[in-house]
Amino acid sequence: MKVGIIGTGYVGIVSGVCFADMGHQVVCFDVDQYKLSLYRQGKSAIYEPGLEELLAKNIAAKRIHFTDVITEMIKESDVLFICVGTPPLPDGSADLSQVEAAVREIAENTPAGAYKVIVEKSTVPVGTHKRLKNITRLYNKSQAKFDFVVNSEFLKEGDAIHDFLHPDRIVIGAETEEAKNLMIELYSTFKDKILITDPSSAEIIKYASNSFLATKISFINMVADLCEKTGADVSLVAEGMGLDKRIGRAFLNAGIGYGGSCFPKDVKAFIHVMEQYGIDASILQSVDSFNTQRFHRMIKILKDELWILKNKHIAMWGLAFKPNTDDIREAPSIKIVQELLDAGVILHLYDPAAMENFQKLFPPSDRVHYALSPLEAVENAEALLLVTEWAEFKKIPITKFYEKMKLPVVIDGRNLFPAEDMIKHNFRYFPIGKGK
Ligand code: NAD
């Protein structure tokens, strides 16, 4: 089938490359010329394991190409996927201006007699498909025919290719038989994973899923605090809870709070939608406010341990909001670094992929040092904060960083290190949710 992708960020480029790999003919359009020029050379604009190889393979097979001419993309596609950003506005609601602009441009540039299916892949509030339909009515003077389908994306960064090609479900919220059948054909590889719904239910499924997962995380973080105070171990509690199939073990890893470009914004946007309809959103308000405060925990432990933080050398491993990505949007590291800088700390930061992005927010200075390796970061450090659980950190022998540090204080925000070994090696070790 002929697929058009509008917006080649995380979701757009992964969807485009995977659709091409499934055998479809894909054309990608973006307003960002720099991204397009990288993709044309087979280079990825984002750090995502496996993406560059799959991109190069499908460029060579001539199944995917890139354009900055919208009419070219429209002409070459039957199904148009809207994959643009929906960032938060100051009141927490979703900014839909990129989505509106993309659909308006499609409407203005689609010729008479054409039939196009426009697919909402971006995460949007319930009812957005109706607004977009109206935009095509207003701006398409040639009276081309459009159908709208809601087909939200559930991939996780760092596992994006695997998630796209091994989905738990493909939700298709279609209004017409013609559009529904076209989407079923497009996803025929995953026939048994397809759930057909109405468009409004499909829009709600996306926000409800992300909000539910965020709720699981805040819940286990609350339980972790109780474990710490009572001598219990949150990892065992999560294991015990997770053995119940109705609960499940996934997303019960206690930590320093969820970050990323989606959970924080989607929880806030879902609260906003609830409030618009006069629904009590206090469950989600608690999830959100608990998460917003969560990063303070690390700083409190650090202050309890070192007392005065001014001019202390603190190492930090991990800046990305999760491992296997260079994405720092809403990463807990940002708030931690800002608060430590306000306290006068000298920081030694390391991340395998996100340092370039982080330097745009916190340029190198006499207070902010970027290390070339994890071991360089801990050289003479008075404490180490483990913020993102990259696998490579776990491989570093404990004795190696014990020797390098000035004081063996480790605050582990992700329960990455083996607690018993850390204590045996004389670290002052502070994991999450493990009482003494
Ligand atoms: P992103 O910011 O990485 O990418 C958006 C892209 O759209 C950019 O390349 C931008 O240049 C382009 N763009 C903006 N306006 C445009 C226009 N008018 N025409 C063409 N291109 C335009 O965003 P993302 O992280 O890929 O997220 C996209 C959507 O998917 C959001 O709604 C997000 O909530 C949702 N989502 C994201 C993820 C994820 O892991 N990042 C997963 C599932 C769903």
Ligand code: UGA
């Ligand atoms: C999340 C969802 O998992 C995807 O299904 C969804 O498509 C995506 O949002 C989206 O809508 O954009 P993502 O944000 O890429 O994916 O990454 P996750 O693995 O979900 O992690 C999000 C945050 O939660 C990270 O900061 C992570 O450290 C934290 N987390 C996750 C925990 O603290 N504990 C856990 O058990 C799991």
